[in-house]
Amino acid sequence: MKLTVWTYEAPPHVGAMRVATAMEGVHYVLHAPQGDTYADLLFTMIERRDHRPPVTYTTFQARDLGADTAEIFKDAAREAYERFDPELMLVGASCTAELIQDDPGGLAKALNLPVPVVPLELPSYQRKENWGAAETFLQLVRALARPREGARDPDAQPSCNILGPTALGFRHRDDLEEIRRLLARIGVRVNAVAPLTARARDIARLGEADFNVVMYPEIAGPVARHLERVCRQPFTKTVPIGVNATREFITEIGALSGLDVADVLAEGAGRLPWWSRSVDSNYLTGKRVFVFGDATHAIAAARIAAEELGFEVVGLGTYSRELAREVRAQAERLGLEALITDDHLEVEDAITALAPELVLGTQMERHIAKRLGIACAVISAPVHVQDFPARYSPQMGFEGANVVFDTFVHPLVMGLEEHLLAMFRDDFEFNDSAVPSHLASEHAVARPEPAPAVAEAAAPASAADTAVLERPAEAGVGWTPEAEKELGKIPFFVRGKARRNTERFAQERGLASITVETIYDAKAHFSR
Numbered sequence: 395m396k397l398t399v400w401t402y403e404a405p406p407h408v409g410a411m412r413v414a415t416a417m418e419g420v421h422y423v424l425h426a427p428q429g430d431t432y433a434d435l436l437f438t439m440i441e442r443r444d445h446r447p448p449v450t451y452t453t454f455q456a457r458d459l460g461a462d463t464a465e466i467f468k469d470a471a472r473e474a475y476e477r478f479d480p481e482l483m484l485v486g487a488s489c490t491a492e493l494i495q496d497d498p499g500g501l502a503k504a505l506n507l508p509v510p511v512v513p514l515e516l517p518s519y520q521r522k523e524n525w526g527a528a529e530t531f532l533q534l535v536r537a538l539a540r541p542r543e544g545a546r547d548p549d550a551q552p553s554c555n556i557l558g559p560t561a562l563g564f565r566h567r568d569d570l571e572e573i574r575r576l577l578a579r580i581g582v583r584v585n586a587v588a589p590l591t592a593r594a595r596d597i598a599r600l601g602e603a604d605f606n607v608v609m610y611p612e613i614a615g616p617v618a619r620h621l622e623r624v625c626r627q628p629f630t631k632t633v634p635i636g637v638n639a640t641r642e643f644i645t646e647i648g649a650l651s652g653l654d655v656a657d658v659l660a661e662g663a664g665r666l667p668w669w670s671r672s673v674d675s676n677y678l679t680g681k682r683v684f685v686f687g688d689a690t691h692a693i694a695a696a697r698i699a700a701e702e703l704g705f706e707v708v709g710l711g712t713y714s715r716e717l718a719r720e721v722r723a724q725a726e727r728l729g730l731e732a733l734i735t736d737d738h739l740e741v742e743d744a745i746t747a748l749a750p751e752l753v754l755g756t757q758m759e760r761h762i763a764k765r766l767g768i769a770c771a772v773i774s775a776p777v778h779v780q781d782f783p784a785r786y787s788p789q790m791g792f793e794g795a796n797v798v799f800d801t802f803v804h805p806l807v808m809g810l811e812e813h814l815l816a817m818f819r820d821d822f823e824f825n826d827s828a829v830p831s832h833l834a835s836e837h838a839v840a841r842p843e844p845a846p847a848v849a850e851a852a853a854p855a856s857a858a859d860t861a862v863l864e865r866p867a868e869a870g871v872g873w874t875p876e877a878e879k880e881l882g883k884i885p886f887f888v889r890g891k892a893r894r895n896t897e898r899f900a901q902e903r904g905l906a907s908i909t910v911e912t913i914y915d916a917k918a919h920f921s922r
């Protein structure tokens with residue numbers, strides 16, 4: 395296992411914990427050294443779960459290595475069963491425990507516990523967290539799920555399973571709500587959801603559904619392919635993140651269920667399409683964006699950015715090696731070469747070289763973007779505690795598209811803001827070294843002395859001062875009525891400054907009067 399300060403994915407046993415923690419009535423006995431209990435913090439501190447993961451660590455120490463660590467494992471498994479009374483147990487080893495070769499599966503079998511025990515072989519030195527979650531889910535399904543007995547009732551309402559949401563997933567809980575709502579609106583019954591909220595008996599009856607909905611291919615892909623083979627269940631291929639993908643997903647559900655989805659499609663698409671057309675075009679159009687994350691979110695973010703927001707995607711990549719092919723295909727559609735790496739330094743180099751205006755990435759890219767002074771939004775795990783917001787914020791479905799719009803667009807400087815920032819960049823309040831105005835009193839000493847002319851223009855905005863700023867020029871340059879009207883459209887708090895700049899511009903050019911064109915010429919001049 396590669397040791398690094400930062401890493402995109404934890405070892406595979408954390409993936410197993412994500413599945414165990416998502417489910418009900420499951421307990422995971424993990425043969426692990428004392429330090430591995432840190433993993434609990436991911437769930438209790440980052441995700442803010444209200445209970446710790448259902449995991450018993452054997453917590454062997456260095457001095458135990460010369461003694462019988464197999465006995466330590468057996469004691470821990472027996473005690474965990476007696477204490478937690480689970481319906482199902484998972485057993486496995488973390489990286490260090492792998493090296494002592496105790497075989498948790500065989501040891502647990504020897505205990506003859508009266509519940510199903512699923513042994514997990516998760517090679518920590520070759521694989522990582524998402525693979526660990528996918529493999530754990532697959533082992534559970536292999537052990538418990540069976541094909542439907544008997545023929546399907548032709549009059550029964552079409553049904554599906556929802557596969558993929560786990561604990562510690564990026565907005566998984568909220569995405570699940572959106573998917574449930576969409577399926578209910580279409581008229582599809584949900585047979586089971588797994589792993590999130592599932593009990594062992596839910597996994598056992600996965601085979602009863604007509605088809606599967608795959609929310610996150612990283613986690614549910616292998617299970618969906620297994621169920622297709624064993625239970626003849628087709629599965630969805632579109633991840634409904636973004637308006638276009640949600641519409642495709644609804645169409646796919648229609649084809650899989652045999653239900654008419656025309657009404658659901660006709661109902662509208664949330665606010666994203668109008669929102670993205672409603673703003674000043676230079677605010678969004680052509681913004682150069684770099685996208686990096688897990689495959690599900692990176693593919694979706696790149697598609698939304700290019701198709702629905704008019705951004706120019708200049709870089710796309712993932713750390714999800716298992717889904718590199720899918721990310722490469724999306725990059726190719728955008729005329730790019732995908733960056734497939736789990737080395738954050740390589741990602742940093744790519745961002746530095748491309749110099750995008752916006753980074754859509756993980757918590758790692760947030761750090762990188764901050765250092766480089768680039769706007770950034772987090773779109774994928776690994777995440778910070780603040781990426782588990784208290785409010786409802788799905789990524790999937792039409793409501794998810796609204797959330798995604800806000801997420802992508804809010805870090806950017808708006809069109810009007812952009813012009814104003816350029817126009818007033820020499821102003822005492824807006825120049826690069828000026829402290830934020832709300833900190834002015836505490837940082838009064840740090841504020842640079844304004845030049846006399848600027849200081850005069852920056853007098854406090856009392857009613858009298860505002861009146862002065864609103865007065866026509868005394869310098870002899872007159873304003874046409876149309877120009878005055880146009881000036882009136884500028885927000886009051888910058889109108890005085892715009893008037894002064896325009897008059898200075900006109901004076902310097904010897905113009906007799908200020909027209910609408912003069913205002914825009916001045917604006918273009920000061921924006922340069």
Ligand code: SF4
Nearest residue numbers: 405429430488489490
């Ligand atoms: S066993 Fe693996 S995850 Fe645990 S502390 Fe050692 S290297 Fe880290």
